[in-house]
Amino acid sequence: MNAPVVPPKPAVAAPVGLLAELTHRCPLGCPYCSNPLEMDARADELDTETWLRVFSEAAAAGVLHAHLSGGEPAARHDLLEIVAHCYKVGLYTNLITSGIGLTPEKVKALADAGLDHVQLSIQDAEAKSADKIAGYEGAYAKKQIVAKAVTDNNLPLTVNAVIHRANVTRAGRMVELAVELGARRVEIAHAQYYGWGLVNRAALMPTRAQAEIAIAEVEALKGKYAGTIVIDHVIPDYHAKHPKACMGGWAKRTMNITPKGMALPCHASETIPNLEHWSVRDHSLMDIWSASPAFNAFRGTDWMKEPCRSCERKLIDYGGCRCQALALTGDATEADPVCHLSPHHDKIAAVTEMFADDNAPIPDYVYRRLKATAPVE
Amino acid sequence: MSGPVQLEDQSKPHLPRGVRLKLDETRNEWMLLAPERVVKTDAIAVEILKRCDGVATLSEIVDDLAATFKADRAIIDRDVRAMLTELATKRMVDL
Numbered sequence: 001m002n003a004p005v006v007p008p009k010p011a012v013a014a015p016v017g018l019l020a021e022l023t024h025r026c027p028l029g030c031p032y033c034s035n036p037l038e039m040d041a042r043a044d045e046l047d048t049e050t051w052l053r054v055f056s057e058a059a060a061a062g063v064l065h066a067h068l069s070g071g072e073p074a075a076r077h078d079l080l081e082i083v084a085h086c087y088k089v090g091l092y093t094n095l096i097t098s099g100i101g102l103t104p105e106k107v108k109a110l111a112d113a114g115l116d117h118v119q120l121s122i123q124d125a126e127a128k129s130a131d132k133i134a135g136y137e138g139a140y141a142k143k144q145i146v147a148k149a150v151t152d153n154n155l156p157l158t159v160n161a162v163i164h165r166a167n168v169t170r171a172g173r174m175v176e177l178a179v180e181l182g183a184r185r186v187e188i189a190h191a192q193y194y195g196w197g198l199v200n201r202a203a204l205m206p207t208r209a210q211a212e213i214a215i216a217e218v219e220a221l222k223g224k225y226a227g228t229i230v231i232d233h234v235i236p237d238y239h240a241k242h243p244k245a246c247m248g249g250w251a252k253r254t255m256n257i258t259p260k261g262m263a264l265p266c267h268a269s270e271t272i273p274n275l276e277h278w279s280v281r282d283h284s285l286m287d288i289w290s291a292s293p294a295f296n297a298f299r300g301t302d303w304m305k306e307p308c309r310s311c312e313r314k315l316i317d318y319g320g321c322r323c324q325a326l327a328l329t330g331d332a333t334e335a336d337p338v339c340h341l342s343p344h345h346d347k348i349a350a351v352t353e354m355f356a357d358d359n360a361p362i363p364d365y366v367y368r369r370l371k372a373t374a375p376v377e
Numbered sequence: 378m379s380g381p382v383q384l385e386d387q388s389k390p391h392l393p394r395g396v397r398l399k400l401d402e403t404r405n406e407w408m409l410l411a412p413e414r415v416v417k418t419d420a421i422a423v424e425i426l427k428r429c430d431g432v433a434t435l436s437e438i439v440d441d442l443a444a445t446f447k448a449d450r451a452i453i454d455r456d457v458r459a460m461l462t463e464l465a466t467k468r469m470v471d472l
Contacts, residue, residue, distance in 0.1 A: 014403050062404065065415065094413070185412050227381055230412075
């Protein structure tokens with residue numbers, strides 16, 4: 001008999017996207033910011049040369065989309081150089097911006113350098129409320145100017161809107177605003193509750209009834225605006241039965257690089273204790289993708305325990321969000337408690353019941369700031 | 378443009394800025410890249426999309442494909458319309 005043929009272990013499929021958090025600096029203070037509570041200081045940020053190497057390695061590794069994010073990426077003086085480099089190495093380059101710090105001249109220069117797409121955050125469809133959410137007077141007006149500059153330069157515009165208690169009654173209006181601004185795509189994403197969002201949960205979480213009305217409103221607009229605007233709708237997982245496949249599966253499609261160069265499977269993975277992350281200062285991107293402990297910790301399904309291990313949906317939702325499992329159960333290998341099969345699902349129900357009064361006053365926000373300000377005496 | 382997509386014989390389909398066809402050498406596939414979307418594109422779709430240059434009309438594109446591949450024009454016409462209507466609805470092709 002022939003020796004048994006041992007099939008080679010399948011190589012890890014190449015990443016499709018790379019999210020580069022170029023800086024944590026941002027003029028806005030949105031209370032649901034996805035940046036960590038402890039942010040990187042300017043002095044610790046990667047230099048231009050290192051970022052350019054990262055993008056070269058990304059393109060060579062098979063990354064198709066480069067997402068330039070932050071913080072506010074326009075706070076980097078080398079943004080134009082980075083965009084030009086991404087274009088040169090063949091990456092599809094997406095700028096995720098607050099718009100603050102961009103001028104029509106800068107937008108034109110970025111377009112000329114080969115930028116492919118701009119995602120502009122808008123906090124609300126009403127200026128006063130939008131500026132309050134952003135913690136920045138005049139932000140709403142500045143964003144209108146940037147939106148016009150983007151479409152004037154023939155760049156595709158996406159409007160990103162995060163939905164929460166202060167704007168939940170205007171979710172549909174946000175879609176209409178995006179159409180008015182000439183956007184070809186709009187992301188309506190209900191707030192997620194970890195990091196800053198968890199700190200501000202009491203001020204952000206709408207009631208279930210409010211969320212359901214907003215969801216129905218936006219879904220109804222999909223038909224109305226087909227062919228005009230693409231509506232990507234991320235519904236709140238606290239009210240769902242099944243968890244979301246966080247990142248489309250851990251270390252399956254995308255990687256994040258923090259301002260100081262740490263490579264993360266998801267933007268919140270540094271909240272998971274004992275997870276060893278590698279830095280792009282010490283390792284090549286492909287090394288990190290295939291061999292770093294953090295990327296391999298929850299890749300695939302081998303790490304799962306019940307109820308995930310035997311679940312027929314395990315390749316659909318991959319057990320949901322690891323960081324949310326950790327935040328609510330204390331154990332990152334648990335099923336995301338959003339799942340109705342999780343033994344900790346009652347914790348989600350307890351939270352949603354805390355926020356059941358449409359008329360309850362909205363507490364003050366803890367604004368996202370690079371350095372926590374001293375409490376006012 | 379607003380409302381449902383109307384594809385006419387005289388439409389001149391083209392890829393708008395921010396949507397491009399790329400030969401992905403890592404996966405050895407043609408990919409249509411768009412905002413937050415990557416669409417694997419088979420050989421037939423690539424032949425259609427390469428002809429969407431904003432100059433050729435839909436009927437010229439169909440004529441060209443039928444002649445190049447010696448195929449039934451009616452079938453090509455149906456397939457091209459279906460694909461371009463879908464992509465236009467997703468704002469990945471402009472008419």
